Amino acid sequence: MKRKFYCLISLALTAAMLFSSCGGTDTDETTTEEIDAITEAPLSGGDSSSESTTDEEKTSEEAVTEEKITYIGTVIGYTSKGYVISRQNGITYVENILIANKTYSLPESYNPGTLLSECQKAFSEMQSAAAKEGLNIWNASGFRSYELQKSLYNRYSDRDGKEAADRYSARPGHSEHQSGLAIDLNEITNAFKNTKEGRWVAENCHKYGFILRYPEGKEAQTGYMYEPWHIRYVGVNMATKIYNSGLCLEEYFGITSAYAVTEEETTAEETTAEETTAAVIEETTAAVTEETTAAVITENTTEAVVG
Numbered sequence: 084m085k086r087k088f089y090c091l092i093s094l095a096l097t098a099a100m101l102f103s104s105c106g107g108t109d110t111d112e113t114t115t116e117e118i119d120a121i122t123e124a125p126l127s128g129g130d131s132s133s134e135s136t137t138d139e140e141k142t143s144e145e146a147v148t149e150e151k152i153t154y155i156g157t158v159i160g161y162t163s164k165g166y167v168i169s170r171q172n173g174i175t176y177v178e179n180i181l182i183a184n185k186t187y188s189l190p191e192s193y194n195p196g197t198l199l200s201e202c203q204k205a206f207s208e209m210q211s212a213a214a215k216e217g218l219n220i221w222n223a224s225g226f227r228s229y230e231l232q233k234s235l236y237n238r239y240s241d242r243d244g245k246e247a248a249d250r251y252s253a254r255p256g257h258s259e260h261q262s263g264l265a266i267d268l269n270e271i272t273n274a275f276k277n278t279k280e281g282r283w284v285a286e287n288c289h290k291y292g293f294i295l296r297y298p299e300g301k302e303a304q305t306g307y308m309y310e311p312w313h314i315r316y317v318g319v320n321m322a323t324k325i326y327n328s329g330l331c332l333e334e335y336f337g338i339t340s341a342y343a344v345t346e347e348e349t350t351a352e353e354t355t356a357e358e359t360t361a362a363v364i365e366e367t368t369a370a371v372t373e374e375t376t377a378a379v380i381t382e383n384t385t386e387a388v389v390g
């Protein structure tokens with residue numbers, strides 16, 4: 084009798100343990116992994132993969148969903164082409180690519196102080212590859228702080244007027260150079276386009292993770308005049324996709340690049356649908372705290388939203 088009783092007790096205990104491990108623990112583990120991955124994700128996001136994940140875990144994950152993307156920070160919405168927009172520490176990302184343009188600014192406090200290491204490394208590789216073909220490419224202007232951009236923009240604006248300056252110089256907080264992911268090459272002139280170096284960069288920089296950020300004929304989309312010398316690091320995968328698409332970054336993602344309009348600059352009916360979307364997204368951002376558990380959305384979800 085006694086033995087039977089103990090058996091029943093231990094059975095009940097085992098069942099209880101099994102039940103609890105199926106319930107809470109798995110969820111907790113997933114959450115921790117997701118948070119770790121978010122913390123480790125690089126700013127440019129290009130070719131990120133969580134180092135903490137073992138090969139075995141990767142294989143089993145891949146079996147479930149082909150590509151599971153962990154987004155940086157908090158997902159706040161989608162672009163007009165269905166790409167994920169997320170925010171962290173006041174920085175906006177689309178598909179984990181940092182965005183700095185006329186619509187999306189960087190915080191004044193964001194100051195890496197130099198080019199980000201992945202950008203510097205990729206540039207050095209590209210420079211060496213060019214050198215092997217007898218071409219000389221150099222970094223004429225890389226990282227620029229908020230303060231430096233402020234003095235540059237004010238100088239141009241005083242000299243040429245605000246409207247003209249806005250076509251070639253970014254207002255402080257809106258310069259891609261503040262991100263530490265952009266480089267101006269060689270003499271920083273339009274003549275660069277027709278040099279051997281300029282042609283080589285246009286055709287090859289994507290192989291090293293760079294895109295020509297302000298291509299010819301795309302001023303309406305990028306908000307800037309053609310700049311054959313300005314390259315932006317987005318990682319090899321994304322750079323190759325954008326290069327093959329023939330689109331500029333804004334077109335590829337379906338985002339705008341326009342300064343928020345002030346009352347004296349425009350009337351209400353000039354506000355485009357895209358600007359309205361951007362405003363809604365900004366409102367959503369304000370409502371959502373950065374601490375909110377970041378949503379991890381699979382490719383399937385994204386497709387469902389796009390479709």
Ligand SMILES: [Zn+2]
Binds near residue numbers: 265267
């Ligand atoms: Zn530049």
